[in-house]
Amino acid sequence: MATTTKEAAAVAEVTHWIGGRPWDGPVERWGDVYDPATGARTTRVAFASPAVVDAAVGKASEAAVAWRTTSLAARSRVLFAFRELVAKNRERLAAAITREHGKVLSDALGEVTRGLEVVEFACGLPQLLKGEFSENVSTDVDSYSIRQPLGVVAGITPFNFPAMVPMWMYPLAIACGNAFILKPSEKDPSVTNLCAELLAEAGLPEGVFSIVHGDKVAVDAILQHPGIAAVSFVGSTPIARYIYENATRVGKRVQALAGAKNHMVVLPDADMDLAADAAVSAGYGSAGERCMAISVVVAVGASADGLLPKVRERIRRLKVAAGNEPGAEMGPLVTREHHARVVGYVEKGLGEGATLLEDGRALRVAGHEDGYFLGPCLFDRVTPEMTIYRDEIFGPVLSVVRATTYDEALALVNANPWANGVAIFTNDGGAARRFQNEVQVGMVGVNVPIPVPMAYYSFGGWKSSLFGDTHVHGREGVHFYTRGKVVTSRWPDPQHRGVNLGFPQMK
Ligand code: NAD
Numbered sequence: 127m128a129t130t131t132k133e134a135a136a137v138a139e140v141t142h143w144i145g146g147r148p149w150d151g152p153v154e155r156w157g158d159v160y161d162p163a164t165g166a167r168t169t170r171v172a173f174a175s176p177a178v179v180d181a182a183v184g185k186a187s188e189a190a191v192a193w194r195t196t197s198l199a200a201r202s203r204v205l206f207a208f209r210e211l212v213a214k215n216r217e218r219l220a221a222a223i224t225r226e227h228g229k230v231l232s233d234a235l236g237e238v239t240r241g242l243e244v245v246e247f248a249c250g251l252p253q254l255l256k257g258e259f260s261e262n263v264s265t266d267v268d269s270y271s272i273r274q275p276l277g278v279v280a281g282i283t284p285f286n287f288p289a290m291v292p293m294w295m296y297p298l299a300i301a302c303g304n305a306f307i308l309k310p311s312e313k314d315p316s317v318t319n320l321c322a323e324l325l326a327e328a329g330l331p332e333g334v335f336s337i338v339h340g341d342k343v344a345v346d347a348i349l350q351h352p353g354i355a356a357v358s359f360v361g362s363t364p365i366a367r368y369i370y371e372n373a374t375r376v377g378k379r380v381q382a383l384a385g386a387k388n389h390m391v392v393l394p395d396a397d398m399d400l401a402a403d404a405a406v407s408a409g410y411g412s413a414g415e416r417c418m419a420i421s422v423v424v425a426v427g428a429s430a431d432g433l434l435p436k437v438r439e440r441i442r443r444l445k446v447a448a449g450n451e452p453g454a455e456m457g458p459l460v461t462r463e464h465h466a467r468v469v470g471y472v473e474k475g476l477g478e479g480a481t482l483l484e485d486g487r488a489l490r491v492a493g494h495e496d497g498y499f500l501g502p503c504l505f506d507r508v509t510p511e512m513t514i515y516r517d518e519i520f521g522p523v524l525s526v527v528r529a530t531t532y533d534e535a536l537a538l539v540n541a542n543p544w545a546n547g548v549a550i551f552t553n554d555g556g557a558a559r560r561f562q563n564e565v566q567v568g569m570v571g572v573n574v575p576i577p578v579p580m581a582y583y584s585f586g587g588w589k590s591s592l593f594g595d596t597h598v599h600g601r602e603g604v605h606f607y608t609r610g611k612v613v614t615s616r617w618p619d620p621q622h623r624g625v626n627l628g629f630p631q632m633k
Pocket residue numbers: 282283284285286287291309310311312340341342345346360361362363365366368383384385386416417518520546586587591
């Protein structure tokens with residue numbers, strides 16, 4: 127945790143949300159949250175013990191019994207009401223995100239909107255939960271499939287989208303008839319409590335949605351709790367692997383979305399203005415703290431000569447400022463420790479021989495001298511052996527790797543252990559089509575740098591960017607939060623057909 131003597135005028139207190147209200151039981155440990163733009167402590171957040179997690183599971187288990195038999199119409203009505211409330215409170219939610227995460231307000235508003243799209247998808251869930259029915263599979267026998275909720279499910283989420291990533295999970299889980307327990311990031315916890323209040327206002331019964339704040343202690347209690355049937359996780363690769371291994375070992379269903387190193391391949395025939403806009407937006411938006419951020423531009427053939435001057439020109443025009451300042455385009459990094467880590471990578475890049483074309487280390491934001499700001503950094507002539515290529519930096523540091531041919535660029539992308547998102551920029555439809563077929567990555571953009579699927583498709587990567595088989599939201603999300611069952615039923619005409627000890631045959 128960062129140490130600072132500065133405090134915001136009023137330090138807020140955020141505690142767990144259990145049984146439809148803030149937790150009023152004992153809190154043994156607290157964590158501190160800082161405003162990244164000023165370095166001042168703004169919030170203290172409760173850290174859950176295993177007893178708190180147990181209390182949340184107890185309430186959730188009770189609530190899940192009635193919720194799973196609540197009609198689909200009544201469930202979707204709650205989600206429709208929640209949708210309206212989130213839309214109405216967009217600014218308030220975005221301000222809470224900016225205060226603790228640091229991202230600029232326009233970006234925080236965008237995050238709420240993308241989360242809202244999943245809520246809207248969940249509103250239509252009765253359609254997605256429809257099963258199949260076959261009449262007369264045998265004489266007097268019908269067969270049909272149904273999908274049922276799992277019971278109590280949990281979500282563990284990262285700091286970088288404190289409203290949207292939880293919304294990838296709980297609207298669908300709840301719509302499917304489960305009770306949901308969220309363990310948000312301890313770095314920017316407040317917005318999730320605002321969402322919990324809105325869910326209660328929307329009419330969600332007590333206990334169907336709970337929040338346990340905290341760190342590894344809370345996470346381990348979730349992983350070990352026998353009352354939790356499934357865990358959705360989004361975060362870094364080492365923790366995703368830990369979650370997957372430990373939760374599946376005790377029989378839980380797990381989807382664990384992990385880290386990334388997203389490449390943007392630029393072919394020489396690309397529209398270089400479009401590509402430069404895309405590289406800067408996707409490389410430095412949200413200070414590079416996006417799992418779909420572009421961190422490597424692969425410049426094929428002569429494209430670097432056309433592209434790099436345009437990228438540099440755009441970088442120099444970026445307005446780095448506190449997230450709530452009008453016109454701010456890039457805010458600070460989330461914590462002092464993360465800032466130091468990212469600066470460390472810039473130094474490593476220099477030490478390993480990459481060319482630093484733009485150096486944001488000296489940037490100071492007037493009036494925010496204690497903020498965790500780092501200006502955009504651009505490295506050229508990065509090679510795959512370098513640490514800045516191999517590690518996920520998660521900051522405003524963009525690397526350019528030069529490739530001679532399309533095949534060399536494709537081989538580079540496919541050799542990378544991460545495979546979350548990728549983009550190709552070209553004016554050749556055939557090349558783009560070949561790329562989307564050959565590239566081994568979960569989400570692909572063609573002249574689109576951040577190809578985040580809409581809520582009705584599923585979001586997720588391949589290889590070390592995903593542990594488990596199921597992506598989030600869309601149809602795969604519905605499958606994750608439900609179990610399939612097939613019923614074969616006989617309602618014979620009223621006549622006895624006799625005993626048959628043979629293997630059932632369909633006639
Ligand atoms: P993180 O892995 O540090 O934390 C994620 C969650 O795990 C938090 O709730 C945290 O409290 C918990 N956690 C942290 N350390 C733990 C430990 N030792 N044991 C148990 N639980 C622990 O990730 P972060 O820094 O909050 O978020 C950034 C990371 O998330 C990046 O790697 C980014 O790529 C990834 N991410 C991936 C996606 C995706 O869809 N693939 C989306 C968003 C973020």
